[in-house]
Amino acid sequence: MRFLPSLRTKATGPSETKSWDLTGASLGGMLAQLRSPRSSWTIERAVAEGMERVIWVFKSVNAIGGHSSDLRLQRVRHLPGGDKEILDDDALTYLLNQGQANELEKGTQLTKRLSAQVSLSPRGAFVELTFSRRGEIVGADLLPPGRTRPVPGRNGKLLSHYETVSPDGRIVAIPPEKVRWFRDPHPLDPFRAISPMEAAGLSVDLDFLARLYNTTFLRNDGRPGGVIGIDGEVEDAEIRRIENAFGKGAHEAGKITVLEGDLSYIDLGAKPRDLAYKDLSKITKDEILAAFGTPESIIGNASGRTFANAEQEADNFWRITMPPHLKILTSGWDYNPTDDVVYEFDLSGVEVLQRSEAARRAEAREEFKEGLITHNEYRARAGYPEWKMPHARAAYIGQSRTPIPTQPEDAVALGLAPVDGSGVPAAGGDPTAAATAAGAGGAVAGEQPEVPAGEELAQSSGAQAAIARLQALLDDEAGASSSSVPPNEEDIEEEEAPAEEDDSDEEEDKVVRPVGTRERKSGQVLPIVAARQEAETVFAEVLGQLGTRLVGRTVARLKSPKLRKGSRHFTAEYAMDTRVGADPLNVGRIVPADAWRAEAEQAIGPAVDQVAAAVVALTATGDGLESKTVIGRSVPEVGQVSAEVTAWAASAFEALAGHARSLVAGLDADGVDMPQIIAAVRGLDVKAWAERLAVQGATAVVNGAAGAVAEQAMPGAVVVRRWRVGDGPGEPHQGVEGQVQADGDPFVVGGAEVRWPGDVLGPVQEGAGCRCWVSHALIPA
Known part of the structure; x- marks a missing residue:
């Protein structure tokens, strides 16, 4: 893979030498560009006079490009019914997400530059792809947008090829199948794009000229704090001496000099000529940010806003500004628009x-x-x-x-x-x-x-x-x-009753029991086993999303200057910044364990109740479930089982918060820099931890709820329970298969007593990784 392969090969089309006028910073060049609307804000001028010297343009382009490059690109197949299938074996997504796009930049760097060119270039951005012999994409290079253009075809063909000019002035023709064109389409010209710089150009110029005026004024200002008037005639030498007594420059501004003689003093400090700069600066800032669709809180300044207003600005940014921009970036990669497979950015990690x-x-x-x-x-x-x-x-x-x-x-x-x-x-x-x-x-x-009379319905x-x-x-x-x-x-x-007898009373005295293997004759998994599998999937997703969100919040707190204040991690803004200190990080505020537990209860509780309700719907008659006493033993109701599992999972998140606290505090004490601390927190394998937690949680809820329902299916009946070993990987309870206990008596597993598989109140080593289940037999009283 070579950088800009077309420019390294011999030109296939006509070659000519051109001189490109890049002197837009000169007054003559600016006036010429203003007279020519199509070239007034070329990409070169937009970068030189906009992004590189006007802070609001830089922050807007940088914020949009930074958010775009943080998202993972994925190839998605849209299935009937609204479902999606993510294709993991796509060469382009690997190249842009974690690969080397070309010799000089990673895929994320190319995406950020691509986003900036789309925002600044009136022609859009052009990417040249490099293919392997098997036709797979192995490289991507951004062509210079100011020297690249689409060439119209002939005989009704819109596009013939793309043309770019090499640094030595040669014109190089590139086949259209090797180039991807990204642009916000122009409403009139299909061969051009439109950029926010063209709409905000006057505001950009005004903002720069206002700053330049004030800078130049302060640099050249030699005014004293007042004017000295001398009565009578004064020789030239004396006038020059008096003039030299007043220095020039910002360090001399406002200084008063005392001279001998009859003098009069006129104060000039009350002339507020420069007060209009404040209003002018605010107006130009608002116009530039509005053109790019970037609220000020997004670029790092949320002062003067309530939390609700700052959140609303973030919501507007991700719902109004970013979707059209991301659509431009993804649609440009689609090389088969008639297919049901398209490129999309993964937005699941965007908290807003x-x-x-x-x-x-x-x-x-x-x-x-x-x-x-x-x-x-x-x-x-x-x-x-x-x-x-x-x-x-x-x-x-x-x-x-x-x-x-x-x-x-x-x-x-x-x-x-x-x-x-x-x-x-x-x-x-x-x-x-x-x-x-x-x-x-x-x-x-x-x-x-x-049943109406006359109908024989059993x-x-x-x-x-x-x-x-x-x-x-x-x-x-x-x-x-x-x-x-x-x-x-x-x-x-x-x-069993004798085969020749058919007495209904004796049939009711039989034991109602489950027997045999784990599958029905149809080969389908039992509903109770399927319910446990579904519960594990639900819990893994809920716990994983919650853990990822809490870790992301911890990273955001580590980045917060407010929580770094007083520690060595605070970035000094001036030479003697007293906010930089030697205190350790306040891990209690960075990782609030109580908040983690409370949020875990709010997120997990509904999921646990939903699974318990599903088990009840499978097994119960539908009437209210109340705790009853069977053979003198009290059995917890379904709601108590749900509360136990919710509290257990919340305690696990509290323990995870303690682990994160220890990690941050230990690294901080060892003198590790903040980027490494953040990387360590991000490296917590929350997903795998959540999956392990989900196994025991699902097993506990399903078995506990099924047991509570079985005890009330027949009032006064004796409930006999049998332990059935699950089929999960590494199931630790192979030797417990078939153990039978009466209702209320605990199972003996590994020398310990547990109420049911996955019992959250039992020993940790017996609940972890357990996917077992319990069948129930009822003996009528």
């Missing part, structure tokens, strides 16, 4: 945009609580995969939590309609009819409506329906070998 996403998710949660949307509709809005189960497709109305099926076949699965031989609701095609009947008169979900009580649904949820395939079943459970399984 995530706040609005969080607000939309919060609104969706409120709609779900009111029964306006289903579980799956909320998950679609939040970006989660949908759950393939009837309960997730149902809407739950009001505090009664009565499920309203949205599909006819779901009414049976929800226990709201009797089943005929075809497996569909026996009555009508309205999926909500059974739910309406179930909710009438205070009936709970799961109870069947009365119905069961609410308790029997609950047992049937629990059986369908937790049962394994029948016929498993009895070698893995402990003796006390084998005794239970052998209690």
Whole structure:
């Protein structure tokens, strides 16, 4: 890969020598440019007279380019239904995100220069690509925009090729397939672009000339603080002596000299000629920043603004200024616009945009609580995969939590309609009819409506329906070998009624139990196992996003001058800056552990409640769940399980904050510079930590909630629990498979007692990495 390959090769087109007039700083050049609108703000003049000497142009271009280069470019395929698929094997995204674009610059540096040229060049920016023999992009070079132009074609063809001029004056033709053109299109000329500099040009000139005027005035000012008048005639030599007594320059301004003789004094210090500069400077600043769409708080000055105003300015910047600019940068890379694969910037790390996403998710949660949307509709809005189960497709109305099926076949699965031989609701095609009947008169979900006389429909009580649904949820395939079943459970399984007898009372006395292997005959994973897998995915995403946000906030606090004050990390603004000291960093303010715990509870609590509610919807009858005592033992309700897991996860984030505190304090004490401290904080592998935390959290919620529901499925029944080993990588509990305990008795795992797999109140080593689950058998009283 070579830098500017076309300029290094022999010219393929006609060669000629041209002299380029780059003397725009001269008065004659400025007047000539003002008379020619098309060349009034060339890229060379925009850089020399705008970006390099007017602070507001520099900060605007630098802020927009810096934010653009911080974002990762990704290639995305848009799928039907609004989903996206990120293509990781794209050569261009690797080149621009972490590769070497050319001999002189990284991909991020090229992106920043490209953004600046788009903002300043009236022709746009041109990138020449270098391809390998296999046709993959291996290099990218920015062509000089002031010496590059598109050449119109003939016979109705808009573009023939691109033309650039080498430093020695040769014209080099470049095929169009090797060049990408980035520009904000001109409304009239398709071969030109438009830049903010053309609109803000007069303000840029005015700002510079106003500063230059004041600088020159102070440099040449020789006025005394007043005028000395002498009565009578004075010789020339005496006048020169008096004049020489007054020095020139800023260090002599305002100085009064005392002379002998009859004198009179006139004060000139009250003439406020320069007071208009303040208003002029503010007007030009506002006009330049408005042209570039960059609020002053974005370029580093939020003084005079409330927090709300500063946040609104950041929101405007990312919603008004940056999207069109980023669209120019991404659309320029698209070499196949008819394809459904496009380039996009990853905006998931932009905190301003995530706040609005969080607000939309919060609104969706409120709609779900009111029964306006289903579980799956909320998950679609939040970006989660949908759950393939009837309960997730149902809407739950009001505090009664009565499920309203949205599909006819779901009414049976929800226990709201009797089943005929075809497996569909026996009555009508309205999926909500059974739910309406179930909710009438205070009936709970799961109870069947009365059957009209003459119809022979097999119905069961609410308790029997609950047992049937629990059986369908937790049962394994029948016929498993009895070698893995402990003796006390084998005794239970052998209690069967004689085959020739068909007594309903004896059938009710049988043990309702799950037996056998982990999969159904259809090969599908059990719903309780699928629920745990879904919960792990949800928790990993929520915990990972929260951890990333908190680490990013810590980095921002480390960069804050306010929190560096008094330490060696404060950047002095002048020679004797008392804000620089030897104090250690205030890690308590940089990493507030209490705030981390509180924010973790607010973020994790709804996710835990949602998973617990989904487990309840899978197993419960739908009526209220209350803590009951079975065989003299108290079992925590579902809400208590959710509270335990939420508090456990919040404590984990508090511990993570303590680790971050120790890291920052240790590096600060060792004399490490701030950039290295920031790099160490950014290097915290929060994502992997969140995934490990999500494994135990999901296991604990699902098993705890399922156990609480099983204890109330049949009042007074004896609940027998069996430990089932999960299928996750490195599962630590292979030797516990099949252990059976009665309700309330803890499992013995690794010499320790735990209530259920993933128990957050149990030993840490037994909960970490556990993906086991518990099946429940009910023995009617």
